[in-house]
Amino acid sequence: MSPSPASSGPEASGQVRVAREANVAIITLNRPEAMNAVTADLALRVGEALEAAEHDPDVRCIVVTGAGGRAFCAGMDLKAAARGERPVPPGEREAWGFAGIVSHPVSKPLIAAVNGFAVGGGTEIVLACDIALAAQNAKFGLPEVKRGILAAAGGAFRLPRAIGSKAAMELLLTGAVIDANRAQELGLINRVVPFESLMDEALAIAKTIAANAPMAVQATKRIARGYSEMEVPDETAAWALSHREMAAVRASEDAREGALAFAEKRAPVWKGR
Numbered sequence: 001m002s003p004s005p006a007s008s009g010p011e012a013s014g015q016v017r018v019a020r021e022a023n024v025a026i027i028t029l030n031r032p033e034a035m036n037a038v039t040a041d042l043a044l045r046v047g048e049a050l051e052a053a054e055h056d057p058d059v060r061c062i063v064v065t066g067a068g069g070r071a072f073c074a075g076m077d078l079k080a081a082a083r084g085e086r087p088v089p090p091g092e093r094e095a096w097g098f099a100g101i102v103s104h105p106v107s108k109p110l111i112a113a114v115n116g117f118a119v120g121g122g123t124e125i126v127l128a129c130d131i132a133l134a135a136q137n138a139k140f141g142l143p144e145v146k147r148g149i150l151a152a153a154g155g156a157f158r159l160p161r162a163i164g165s166k167a168a169m170e171l172l173l174t175g176a177v178i179d180a181n182r183a184q185e186l187g188l189i190n191r192v193v194p195f196e197s198l199m200d201e202a203l204a205i206a207k208t209i210a211a212n213a214p215m216a217v218q219a220t221k222r223i224a225r226g227y228s229e230m231e232v233p234d235e236t237a238a239w240a241l242s243h244r245e246m247a248a249v250r251a252s253e254d255a256r257e258g259a260l261a262f263a264e265k266r267a268p269v270w271k272g273r
Helices: 040-054 078-082 091-096 121-128 155-163 165-174 180-186 195-210 214-225 233-250 253-264
Strands: 016-021 024-029 061-066 110-114 117-119 131-135 139-141 177-179 191-193
Touching (some): 040 061, 177 180, 191 195
Parallel strands (some): 024 061, 110 131
Antiparallel strands (some): 016 024
């Protein structure tokens, strides 16, 4: 099976595809021409797909992947951002966060099948998942500081929890990008597999989980993740701090310079304000 299956029994189309294989829901970010970069519509569709899976008693596990062979998710869509669009669902569903997933607690286990480039917001989606497999061509990192912003979709506080403080601080402060093997060494992902067998491996794990008692699996995840009435109290303060810091950084001259330098393909000139 390819990493981006031509879904059997598709339930959605457009920027997100949703398919079912036995008791496993497969959510595919479907913008391969834009490296599966996130728009508001994509975020809404992913969030809705997660909600549907969460409330479907026949779904016991969820796999998230990207369409095509280049990218899992390249973060937010910069063209959409230039129009003032945010990479979160609109209205009251904004609380689901970046891509409709990073602050959207669900009890069903989430498996990331990382089929390529997963830098910035792509890494933050991986951090929101419970298990992650990656193809050999996958890349990871949080290079936001190179653009005058920060990893505000959970990366700045989840990465240290996932791989330890020292390794995380090196990646966060340098903005370095790492390959799949290094990501596995650090514990960011569970395993590296050949591209052509990525979805088969992800679905094998998902089906193993789905064969277990669903109430026990979901309760175990809620305990392990620290969920309380489908909120994550341990992350409340971290999200509030992240939002405050990002608001200040986004309004800075350096943030504007970072975006401009990126567009003009030149080194940024930082002013520290």
